Each structure stands twice: as structure tokens, then as C-alpha cells.
Amino acid sequence: MAKFKLDETDHKILGMLIDNTRTPFTDIAKKLLISAGTVHVRVKKMEEAGIITGSSLSLDYKKLGYSFIAYVGIFLEKTSQTQFVLNRINEIPYVTVAHITTGKFNLFCKVRAKNTEHAKQVIFKIDDIDGVYRTETMISMEESLNDKTRLMRSIFDEMIS
Amino acid sequence: MAKFKLDETDHKILGMLIDNTRTPFTDIAKKLLISAGTVHVRVKKMEEAGIITGSSLSLDYKKLGYSFIAYVGIFLEKTSQTQFVLNRINEIPYVTVAHITTGKFNLFCKVRAKNTEHAKQVIFKIDDIDGVYRTETMISMEESLNDKTRLMRSIFDEMIS
């Protein structure tokens, strides 16, 4: 939970790995003018500290046939049901992220589905959860991905300057 | 854009790589009772087909000091400004995803920041864009990540059954 101290070298290593986890340590070493062993040790330390929690593939979901994205805002009958409903939502396939929120909605989640028909089925499952009073759906017509890489750049740029 | 035909072996390979891009091909080969060379060829084909678009590190942003998440709904003065405003939003650091949406808002984005003060600065930048009439912020109190892995499981479960 605490802030972890990373120096500029660590950031540069992360910067090279965030776009491609298979970037050879030897390449990183060459670019940063350090030894591959040092890269190895630093990555390991970041893994042990829990900064690096794993690695994942980036897939083109449109090509896989999942081109529908929607956000669903959820109103509850009573706020005391929040955790219960969140747990139920997390059991529903094709819900990719869920949040407890302040503001308009009590809960908020993202759904990725094949098409409108498929999404409707997913959203009906959310509506059916005990304690859900009403939902409000926002359909994404276009997603512009900044995502992880972009966020890391924001963080790095600030730290280096 | 078209659906790409993946067989069960491809799905199993993706299933083993989605959680850990560094899973040795030899391990995958052993488990699926095929040769490591075959795993290599199939992964390469999926890369060439654009199904696999890359690989990225999973990082603990809380430990990096970025524990604030909010969603921002955006109302525009005129819908004709949509693309222009989307482009401006994509230039703002700490905005991680942006969408053009139907429903309540014209645009919709996710912000990850250090704290409320930092988030305020980011949201002010959104408010300042020409054509933005009003924004509505939903602060996440708790994020429960299903994320990529979860989605892939949803897809695989369906395909295998």
C-alpha cells in the first residue's frame, strides 16, 4: 500500500517491458548501459515488492468477435446491499470490471460482449440481482485506448522531469 | 475485423499465456501433449493475424502511489464536436480510456490519479476543453478487477462447452 521507491533506471526498465514483456534483458541492458544481470536483479526486486504483479497478453477482442462495450450504472434499493451485489456482479461472465462509486450510481461496471443481443442478456442478469433497483446503460460507440502503456508514460514523464 | 477461427488448442494456449506471458512454451507443450515448436508456430500465427497484439506488465498502481480512480461523464455543447473533444481528452495524461457513448453522456472516460487533488487537476483539464459543457464525476471507492483474465475465461468457457 505504501509508495515504493523506484529510481530512474527502474522506470526505464518498466518502460521497456510495459510494451513488450518479452523484451530481452540483454536489449534493455544495452540501451541503459548496464549489465543484463543488473536488469535481472532489479526486475526481481520489483516482483518481490509486488510492484510487478504479473504479465498479460493484449488481445484484439474485436477480432475475437467481442466488439460490444457498455458501462452500466447501478442504483440499489439500500446501500447496505452494496457488497452483496458487488459479489454477485463479479460472478457474471462478460463483466470485466466493477466499482463501488460515489456520485450518481451506487455501483458501476463495464461489460464486454459480442453484440447488443448478447449484452442484453448480461445486463438482464445484473438487473435480476436482489437489491438492484434500476440500471442505466451507456453504450460505447468508439473506444480509444490509452490504457496501461499510456498511464505508465504519464507516470514516467512526471518522474523524469 | 472479421472473426478469426481459433481451435481448442489455440484457446488453451491463450488461456495459459493470458495469466503469464512468460509461461515457457515447453510447459504449454507438455500440458497439451504437442511439441514446443507447434506452440511457437501457433502463437506466431495469432500474432500475425492480429489476435495477439502484444503483451504488457501488470503493475500494482496503488503501490506506485496511484490509488485514485474516477469515471468522468462528459456533456458537449454540440455533438459535432465529439471527435475533436475525444482527441483533446486523449492528450491528457492520467486519462486511461475514453469512449464515445450513447445514453446519458456524449463522452465518457476513466481517470487514474494519485489522490483527489491530483484528480481535480486532471478533471479541470477536461472541463477546460472547448465544447465541453459540463462533466459529472463518479469516484470509485473500491475496484474489483475481473479484467482481461476474467474475460478470456468467459470466452473460453463458452467455446469449450
Place this chain on the structure above:
DNA sequence: GGTGAAAGCACCGAGTT
């Protein structure tokens, strides 16, 4: 489209400065 073996590297730990 798959195999199996061989060659080429990367990873990773031990020992050193």
C-alpha cells in the same frame, strides 16, 4: 500442420570488486 533435434540465446545465480 505436426515432430524432434540441434543451434542460438536469454535467464539466473554464484562469486568478485
Place this chain on the structure above:
DNA sequence: AACTCGGTGCTTTCACC
């Protein structure tokens, strides 16, 4: 902390099925 170096094991290719 960082470097070098050597053993181990993964990746990648290629001739063959």
C-alpha cells in the same frame, strides 16, 4: 549495488513426416 561468467534451459529453426 553492480559486474562477469558459466550452467541450465527456453526458443526458434529446419529437415522430415
